[in-house]
Amino acid sequence: MALLFCTFRPSVALPSRFFAGQRRSITIKQLEAAKNDRERVVILGSGWAGYNLARSLNPKKFQTVVISPRSYFVFTPLLASTSVGTLEFRTALEPVRSRGSKYEYIQGRADAVDFGKKEIMVRETVRDPNQGLLGVRAGEVKDERPLEMRIEASRGSLFSMHYDKLVISVGSYSQTFGIPGVKENAFFLKDVQDARKIRNKLLSCFETAALPTTPVALKKQLLNFAIVGGGPTGIEFSGELKDIFEDDMSRLYPQLAEHVKITVYDVADKILPMFDEKLAGYALEHIAKGVTVKTSHRIKELRRGFPNIEGVGDFHDDVKASGFTLSLENGHQSEVGCGFVVWSTGLMSNPFVAKALSSSFTAPASCVRLLSNIDDSPESSADWEVQKHPRTGSIVTDDYLRVQLGSSASHSEPQPAAILRDVFALGDCAVIDGTQYPSTAQVAAQKAKWLAKKLNKGDINTQGFSFMSQGIMAYIGRMNAIVQMDKGSLSGRAAWMMWRGAYLVKSISWRNRLLIPMYWTINWIFGRDISRF
Template sequence: MSLALSRRTTLRRLRSLFPTATSTSPATTIPASRRWLSLRELDAEKQDRERVVILGSGWGGFGVARSIDTKYYQPILVTPRTYFVFTPLLAGTAVGTLEFRNAMESSHSLKGVEVVRGYGVDWDPASKSLTVEGIRNEADPGKTFQLPYDKLVLSVGAYAQTFGIPGVRENAFFLKDVNDARRIRSRILARFEEASLPDCSEQDQRRLLHFAIVGGGPTGIEFAAELHDLLEDDLSRIYPVLVNKADITVYDVAPVILGMFDNRLQGYAQSLFRRQGIRVKTNHNVLEVKNDGLVTKEDGHVPAGMVVWSTGLATNPFVKNTILGKGFKLFPDDPKAEELKVCKSQKAGQILVDTHLRVLTIATAEGKEKAEPKPLDDVFALGDCAAVGTQGLPATAQVANQQAKWLAKSLNNAAKGASHPVISSVGKRLVDIDEEREFGFRSLGIMAYLGGWRAITQSGGTDLKGRLAWLLWRTAYFSKSVGWRNKVLIPVYWFLNWILGRDINRF
């Protein structure tokens, strides 16, 4: 056992040098997560802490779970995918600039956080309970259980917006999760392999190798840029003849791409894309996506081997149907209790929250339409599924990340301030967040990669474009990546893929 023991010693020694969220050694002062506990055991482990149920493991939910103080709270993360995706790297993983796992962080690595792989399917604000459907493989699908909470954090994100355009769900590729990136990478390489069959006609080759991207926002543009790099750097060496028959087209219904950047940077992006041979078709309306291409109002049927869809966000069905759709009474036994509804943001149908990220409700009784919205003290929403009053914040990782940090800190501070935490009972709030401290978004700037080692960044009044912006872009993303594994692996992959080319194995 000497080697095994020394391994553990080494582990402990190394981990103590690098205190990090990825360390999984049990903490001594707080109950370690035991994964898994029965519901009864969960209640026992709770001790005198409040239970915070967090729905979703994206920038919002994972961020709260990572920063909440487990001395005061028992965080339970309910999520269908048990990992966090570092979304800015996703477009790169879709072409092999990095590997999929470089953009992933396991929620199992969060100290003291219990993880439930499942969906929220119903919510009872009166009894403070969430109905959860665990994800099971075959036996008992759809089996649900009740998970009582003291505080609930809604951070379920949003779905891809398809505008009801036919064929999008069936035939287009999205770019919201690691699995999407994997499908895209596999499709690109499959198309080249198919086009390289000796009996493939030139017409078929041009169809198979036309890659259409719908949506000229940062995600669509960065994917187009990464795809251009893959063709230019790697596939041009492997398929020198075929790569000349490949085409990338970006479609957008708006007159410009990258609308959130100023004109000068937009113009730079446009002209750089032109130089790189990426076609940009603004003012184009996509009418349908088929399995062999897409139909636009302007150009009719355009053959394509892959259509990537990235046109913005639609309300998550759980938010739409359950959170926003159901009326409820906070005190159902009280005959005078008002029926309430969660407020919906006008613009994007998100959950409306106040500046403390508390979910706003409004009485639905007749004649009450003009009543003031009131916050629920124990239910919070953040990220893409929430809108902070009329702040009109963009649905970005940066916003969700800042909200998560703000909320975790507010909850931690509130708990520290409360002199005697006691075991909560249904309907009784224990710790309220400070009314004085409000959430405010501080933009750190926006950036987009454009291919060929060039990017644009816009921060305050400072614009940068070209290689320096690229360096800033890469540094920013690298420094934000979480976990020691990826801190090591990301530079290794960047270096290896630069020297040896991207890994073009398809499986």
């Protein structure tokens, strides 16, 4: 049995506490002692794949350890609602540490992995200054400490952890396509922190525009909101944004109603391409009542600060700097001033996948199985590389979600394709070879439940994973939605009721199943809370 150790501070032990039968903190020695005869399954990530897998594994058979920089699971379909106050942020969260959970949790992120030794290198992230701060990406909050101090504070201690089985479910980042200024200035919608930043910025734009010293030219740009991406996330957010303006902001700021503009931009020639033409056409017709949709528009740059405004003096320099300039190309170049830009245009590889799993490595024969004959192993160690999808950079797996290997480019003789024993990848960071399953929560959750069932039964080599689509849906504002299923489609108010009902049922905990309808009702009766705090 491998001995686990802390690399930097091996003698430091966290205090042991117990709450409702679950260890709230645990040292590496305690973790090793509690393993008994169980296999240790280390899960990287607490998203749809990792969180559902951890909750489904048999604790009598496996010692499950979740490693993630986020101490919570995010119910992503509700983020658009939380960003405008239709729901509160807690309703979209499930704490990883909870009463009755039968797994351990460590707040950290994987830095490296040694597949030959079956060890993962983890960096603690509890003191990471990027955790829990608003506006880190869009410059809302600034850390005034010297650069050296900020870097040192973000570097948590490293420790090594042995695994018997490793599950890589680290998720993905928003795709920016290398467009200048997008990473630094755009607002994304992947996490609750993103939703908090959007909500704070939205209210800030209205309050600034309501000031008697703000000229009309600035009001128009402050209240011009852009959404880049015509997929379900972008369209749902534009629908929620239209709702809060028509339901609340138009009553609370009647003098600003004429200046508000919401625009959806997409490089494609149509929105919602995953829906059939009838449903996409219905959505476009409905959402156009309050939202401008501009397709075939390419984003060239996003920079902080409004473009030059005639008739506005230096007195308003601080207000001008609070906005953004979106450079567009649609046959000709143009610049648009925006209060904020929400970016929702696809996914890119997580840095752990892109960097830590990009180097070639040598693994003993016991860690590798050849795909040509699943019972065979290579005769000796060889130089391998984790296979990546050529377009998305995602980890390529077989039908059993096992990480596929290819021969290293530096190897003198090509090796046959193989898989890593006891290493699985699922969620947005992985793709099954030869399939085109969408990168959605539905696919990730089904993969997690399938893998848990196989591991619990110990029959991983039987029938492989197959995705069963339960349909797709999107909210389009004003209590209307579209739903597409194999057996038919639905639109309008009935689809909206199905949309709400499905997300309510899919919520993980009974706490949120009670809170969500309560907030829906309270905000419908009394209006959304627009306090800034």
